[in-house]
Amino acid sequence: TIEGTGSVTVTATKAGGNNFEDAVATGAITVKKAAQADFTVSGVPATVTYGDAEFTLSAAGGSGAGAVSYEVTDGNSVFVSEDGTVSVAAVGTATITVTKSGGNHFEDATAEIQITVNPAVPAIAWSEGQKTLTYTGKAVEADSLPELTVTLAKGEAFTGTIVYSYSNLEGGEAVAGLPANAGRYAVVASIPASANYTDAQSAPLTLTINKSTPDIAFNDSYTPGGAYDGLERPLPTEEQLTLTGAAYGDVDF
Numbered sequence: 001t002i003e004g005t006g007s008v009t010v011t012a013t014k015a016g017g018n019n020f021e022d023a024v025a026t027g028a029i030t031v032k033k034a035a036q037a038d039f040t041v042s043g044v045p046a047t048v049t050y051g052d053a054e055f056t057l058s059a060a061g062g063s064g065a066g067a068v069s070y071e072v073t074d075g076n077s078v079f080v081s082e083d084g085t086v087s088v089a090a091v092g093t094a095t096i097t098v099t100k101s102g103g104n105h106f107e108d109a110t111a112e113i114q115i116t117v118n119p120a121v122p123a124i125a126w127s128e129g130q131k132t133l134t135y136t137g138k139a140v141e142a143d144s145l146p147e148l149t150v151t152l153a154k155g156e157a158f159t160g161t162i163v164y165s166y167s168n169l170e171g172g173e174a175v176a177g178l179p180a181n182a183g184r185y186a187v188v189a190s191i192p193a194s195a196n197y198t199d200a201q202s203a204p205l206t207l208t209i210n211k212s213t214p215d216i217a218f219n220d221s222y223t224p225g226g227a228y229d230g231l232e233r234p235l236p237t238e239e240q241l242t243l244t245g246a247a248y249g250d251v252d253f
Contacts (some may be wrong), residue, residue: 051153066101
């Protein structure tokens with residue numbers, strides 16, 4: 001009768017009676033630990049994304065009442081606690097090895113699972129959907145646009161770079177930067193991909209740049225003519241004018 005694992009020596013003796021010596025034979029018997037029944041682990045979501053909530057693994061099967069332990073044996077994209085609760089740490093792939101102790105009678109049973117953490121998609125949004133400015137002669141500055149909010153999966157502050165592009169609402173390809181000339185534009189803000197996030201872009205902002213009306217006046221260097229005397233007078237020069245406001249083109253007289 002097998003009671004447990006280990007090695008024993010069995011001695012068999014046949015009595016010799018009146019005419020023979022007793023006959024003795026010995027043999028060693030080793031009882032090895034048995035393999036456990038199928039041991040499985042479940043509980044991994046179909047898709048895991050950076051910023052997701054914790055989830056708990058579930059072990060089933062095996063043999064006996066041995067304790068179950070969890071360990072990350074490869075990668076650093078997740079952590080796992082003693083009870084199988086998994087928390088997401090970074091984008092990447094990690095392997096968790098789950099072991100059920102076999103105790104005295106069974107070999108330990110192990111199961112491995114791989115978890116791939118995908119990058120999260122940031123949310124990037126304007127505080128307003130449109131903005132009207134006046135032509136200044138130079139490209140619009142980002143500070144003059146509506147506030148831009150970047151929301152990250154774990155609530156961390158965004159410290160990356162925001163880039164802008166624009167296209168004419170009447171048609172045309174996107175151009176890097178911000179516009180300068182009067183017109184109506186669709187402005188898009190974008191952020192590049194980073195370690196745990198994909199790239200992202202905002203919905204278009206409708207930007208209207210109105211034409212500027214410069215002020216024009218003769219300065220002190222110009223002396224108007226007196227009473228009509230029939231003589232031709234030279235036209236004033238541009239140097240005799242004071243123009244204020246945005247940049248302007250040629251002056252016609």
